Amino acid sequence: MALAQFLYDPFTEFDRLFDDAFTSRFRADSDESRPTIIRPKMDLIETKDHAVARFELPGMDQGDINVEVRNDRLTISGEKKIETDDGRFAVRERSFGRLARTLQLPEGTKLQQVQAHMEKGVLKVTFPKAPPGESMTIPIEASTTDKEKGSRK
Secondary structure: OOOOOOOOOHHHHHHHHHHHHHHHHHOOOOOOOOOEEEOOOEEEEEOOOEEEEEEEOOOOOHHHEEEEEEOOEEEEEEEEOOOOOOOOOOOOOOOOEEEEEEEEOOOOOOHHHOEEEEEOOEEEEEEEOOOOOOOOOOOOOOOHHHHHHHHHO
8 A cells, every 4th residue: 555645734724814814804795806816726746857737727718827937937827707697695715816826947947848738627737857967076276386385395
């Protein structure tokens, strides 16, 4: 039986509680309430030759999402529109509004090799990992004073 590794981030829960407390306090009661910024949940999986970032974007179509790479940064952005049936919300738990998330890509990532695919509300972005840089040992040359001392002996 394989053991699954569970990574818990306490700050994610704190951020959610903080956002819920303050956005509900200042939210307007009308349907024209100001949209909030959504930070989509993400998983990052690494293999020896590439990495895959998976973003949860439920209820969104790929036409509503922008994927951009600039200056070794991957940015996912878009807008999740509110759906109403010409009525007022009695309860509203689903989020809507603009979304954005930015990742730092490894140095040397070739922009032409970044690929994005969306299926069932999950955006999967694959990018190659940069090959490990070559290392080289640099010999330290003796200073001219050390050379003179060596010739006197």
